[in-house]
Amino acid sequence: MKKKELVEMWEYLHQHPEVSWDEHGTTNYLMNHFKQAGFHPVAFESIPGFYVDVGTGKPKVGLRADMDGLLQEVNGILQANHSCGHDAHMTIVTGVMHRLKEIEKKLNGSVRAIFQPAEEVGNGAVKVVEMGIVDELVYLFGVHVRPKNEIPYPKCAPGIQHGSCAFVKGKIKGDDHHGARPNEGINAIEVGSSIMQHLKHLHTKPQVPTSVKITQFHAGGDHLNIIPGSATFGFDLRAQTNEVMNEIKEKLASIITYVSALYEVEITYKIKDHIPAAIISTEAEAKVEQAIKEILGRDLLQPRIITSGSDDFHYFTLMRPQIKATMLALGADVLPGLHHPNMRFNTQAIENGVNILLQSCLLALES
Numbered sequence: 329m330k331k332k333e334l335v336e337m338w339e340y341l342h343q344h345p346e347v348s349w350d351e352h353g354t355t356n357y358l359m360n361h362f363k364q365a366g367f368h369p370v371a372f373e374s375i376p377g378f379y380v381d382v383g384t385g386k387p388k389v390g391l392r393a394d395m396d397g398l399l400q401e402v403n404g405i406l407q408a409n410h411s412c413g414h415d416a417h418m419t420i421v422t423g424v425m426h427r428l429k430e431i432e433k434k435l436n437g438s439v440r441a442i443f444q445p446a447e448e449v450g451n452g453a454v455k456v457v458e459m460g461i462v463d464e465l466v467y468l469f470g471v472h473v474r475p476k477n478e479i480p481y482p483k484c485a486p487g488i489q490h491g492s493c494a495f496v497k498g499k500i501k502g503d504d505h506h507g508a509r510p511n512e513g514i515n516a517i518e519v520g521s522s523i524m525q526h527l528k529h530l531h532t533k534p535q536v537p538t539s540v541k542i543t544q545f546h547a548g549g550d551h552l553n554i555i556p557g558s559a560t561f562g563f564d565l566r567a568q569t570n571e572v573m574n575e576i577k578e579k580l581a582s583i584i585t586y587v588s589a590l591y592e593v594e595i596t597y598k599i600k601d602h603i604p605a606a607i608i609s610t611e612a613e614a615k616v617e618q619a620i621k622e623i624l625g626r627d628l629l630q631p632r633i634i635t636s637g638s639d640d641f642h643y644f645t646l647m648r649p650q651i652k653a654t655m656l657a658l659g660a661d662v663l664p665g666l667h668h669p670n671m672r673f674n675t676q677a678i679e680n681g682v683n684i685l686l687q688s689c690l691l692a693l694e695s
Contacts, residue, residue, distance in 0.1 A: 334419055334678050342410050345408040354376070367425070368381075379440055379443065379461055387439060388466050389465065389689050391424060393442070401669060416677070417471050420678055451601060457648060467653070472488060475663070480659055481677055484629065486657075487613045490638050491606075493565060496564075496598070497562050498598070502514045506555070517547050517556060522590070533572060537566075608654050612653050623683045
């Protein structure tokens, strides 16, 4: 694919975003594209997405592209929106597969491109692993466009040290009672406030960045003379390592157990969409580092970046430790920032992404 064709594909994908688990139109568009180009894409049976191979033999190297957009308000309209660069990631991986197709007979093995749904909700990668799609892989490469204040275009880094994150949904279960008789029950708002106060004293290793905060709390109704006995709440948990995230979960459980006993009220909660911190292979990272040097030059190579963000890409290595994986940090001048409803980036970075990942694949196939 030429640069113009890559931009045209990105423009189409950008204009037709779909939210997590609903990427059916995106799947059909890309599968039809690959079929017309002589590939044989294979759709996932129970979820959106597909994989496609190039070369011969069992796939040794994998490329992963995330497909979903976010549901957010854009210029006053609630809609699906590609504000995290997944449209660029799909375009880049498609471009790499086309370049590999041109030299297919010279490849020392095969490459599998995986177009994965539902990255934004943190569990699309799990479904792909459970289907056995990555079981034969030795190397796996991902890509993510980066904000301008992190890596300016055209610089790149061979790895992204994402942190771990988890979301908590919970409920305080009590009975409403009269505002003149607070002795007849508990006030769910006071219970929630107590939980929040105890969260301020949740301490872990100071060397490892962490963040624990309440992001949702709903209690009460229109009548101000009713003391609410029930409430729902939500937390966002962050830690730069999986070990510290496990520690946070244990301490959160202790806090909720203590507050529940203190107020004699039932508090239930569930941890959902837990995403692990990055598990980066130094071997895979070395391949991407070499590719960046060969394509862009040593001066445009940046060391591995550390970010408090997260990505379910790291489930691949958590669930299949034999896979050597890393994610290309693609300098793209993302502004105003990732997940901003009006996010934009330098589309010239797409060509850099294609060339770097292509060379990374070739280096991995030779090893």
